[in-house]
Amino acid sequence: SQQGEEDPQALSIQEGENATMNCSYKTSINNLQWYRQNSGRGLVHLILIRSNEREKHSGRLRVTLDTSKKSSSLLITASRAADTASYFCATSGYNTDKLIFGTGTRLQVFP
Amino acid sequence: NAGVMQNPRHLVRRRGQEARLRCSPMKGHSHVYWYRQLPEEGLKFMVYLQKENIIDESGMPKERFSAEFPKEGPSILRIQQVVRGDSAAYFCASSPGRTDNSPLHFGNGTRLTVT
Secondary structure (H helix, E strand, O other), rough: OOOOOEEEEEEEEEEEOOOOEEEEEEOOOEEEEEEEOOOOOOEEEEEEEEEOOOOEEEOOEEEEOOOOEEEEHHHHHHOEEEEEEEEEEEEEEEOOOEEEEEEOOOEEEEE | OOOOOOOOOOEEEEOOEEEEEEEOOOOOOOEEEEEEEOOOOOEEEEEEEOEEEEOOOOOOOOOOOEEEEOOOOOEEEEEEOOOOOHHHEEEEEOOOOOOOOOOEEOOOOOEEEEE
16 A cells, blocks of 8 residues: 555645645655656656654755654745646655655646 | 666557566666556556566566566566556656665656557
């Protein structure tokens, strides 16, 4: 079964607004990663946060991790139409090398 | 640097035929992963390989599916006697090391349609 569940499943906002996506997972993790997928394309890595980190920034992206709640959030600030895509969280466990992906959030940013 | 190359981009097969999907990892990457994605869904892990070795195939169906990553050449995902339920996008990803340190680099996928 999938490790991660994203919330919401879909999100529509106007350009300039912030977008927040949440991810919950079930078992202990080594790290959590966020990926973006444009329609018909492969996934692109955005950011990796380790289990001993609580927050990480990369440009307009801010990721938080709460291991006690087994959850993470991805915040995109000042969104642009080009941010329209699906966003997936993925977890890496201690005893495995595979990444397990969540179900994704489809983000639509209207100009 | 070329990214992860997958071919073909689109593949149409009739039920009962074989499908071969190819993946050339990024230069210097020795770890290859295959994932399957159904429309509007997330990616489901299938298999993880290093050169000449299958490390984790826990997501692979027991029958009809096989994968290899030979010493020379691309990784191959092979589906024998395809059925309609095999229709999906198959993504390959590579990394230079373990996922506890390295993110995955994805190809643009092969979209398999079984008629």
